[in-house]
Amino acid sequence: MDDELTLMAVHAHPDDEVIGTGGILARCADEGIRTVLVTCTNGEQGDGPGGVKPGEDGHDEAAVSALRLAELRESVAHLGIDHLELLGYRDSGMAGWAANQAPDAFANVPVEQAAARLAALMERYRPQVVVTYDENGGYGHPDHIQAHRITLAAAETSGVPGKLYYTAVPRERVAELFAFLRSSGAAPEDLELPEDFGVPEEQITAVVDVAPYVERKIKALEAHASQGENIFLLRMPADAQHRAFAQEAFIRRFSRVPAADREDHLFDGLR
Numbered sequence: 001m002d003d004e005l006t007l008m009a010v011h012a013h014p015d016d017e018v019i020g021t022g023g024i025l026a027r028c029a030d031e032g033i034r035t036v037l038v039t040c041t042n043g044e045q046g047d048g049p050g051g052v053k054p055g056e057d058g059h060d061e062a063a064v065s066a067l068r069l070a071e072l073r074e075s076v077a078h079l080g081i082d083h084l085e086l087l088g089y090r091d092s093g094m095a096g097w098a099a100n101q102a103p104d105a106f107a108n109v110p111v112e113q114a115a116a117r118l119a120a121l122m123e124r125y126r127p128q129v130v131v132t133y134d135e136n137g138g139y140g141h142p143d144h145i146q147a148h149r150i151t152l153a154a155a156e157t158s159g160v161p162g163k164l165y166y167t168a169v170p171r172e173r174v175a176e177l178f179a180f181l182r183s184s185g186a187a188p189e190d191l192e193l194p195e196d197f198g199v200p201e202e203q204i205t206a207v208v209d210v211a212p213y214v215e216r217k218i219k220a221l222e223a224h225a226s227q228g229e230n231i232f233l234l235r236m237p238a239d240a241q242h243r244a245f246a247q248e249a250f251i252r253r254f255s256r257v258p259a260a261d262r263e264d265h266l267f268d269g270l271r
């Protein structure tokens, strides 16, 4: 089965799979490309049933992770993902949270130890294409940064992936989206984005059209209902959601096959 086209996405928490890679996962699945989602943590530091926040009374980590893993399976079904692999590490929480100190928090696990487990999955599934976050984890979450580190290490030791990409949010498109939200009176008042949010357009190397998969991405995101308060994209008007979800952008970290400067599919050059 070594030659079976396979995409592997490596994410930190249940729900991270949808916004940046839900479309490419669904599209690849439709195109007969095998899809593997690796989720590194159980999401214990998410909101609990009834919206109870981590650190508040009644926030039960076991209940939170059970609920989030059930939501993840529903999301995976909406996106048509073939294989879900759970590394089962403990959620480290956002930077600065007390949970960062837990010795078994994912961000505190030695990189080579977690990378060895991921490398074994790469050797089993032989993905030609692997996607994860950039060195800042997209937005600085310790578990996202750790996912980045173990993915690079596993790609290197296994030598399996032909191409490795980072998810990317094009800065200009975020600005356009917010201008659109303001003009339609739907801009969230509680959301302030830093000036340097996202990456400049010239750093993007692949933009994939996933417009036919927007509905499925929304259903997958809605499956993560317990985290709904933290997912502002779910509260946007449908036309704004469509703008936000119809394309996914990536930065190619490396390619062992000839690849164009600007691609419109992650499997360009592999089929």
Ligand SMILES: [Zn+2]
Pocket (backbone or CB within 6 Å): 012, 013, 016, 141, 144
């Ligand atoms: Zn996350």
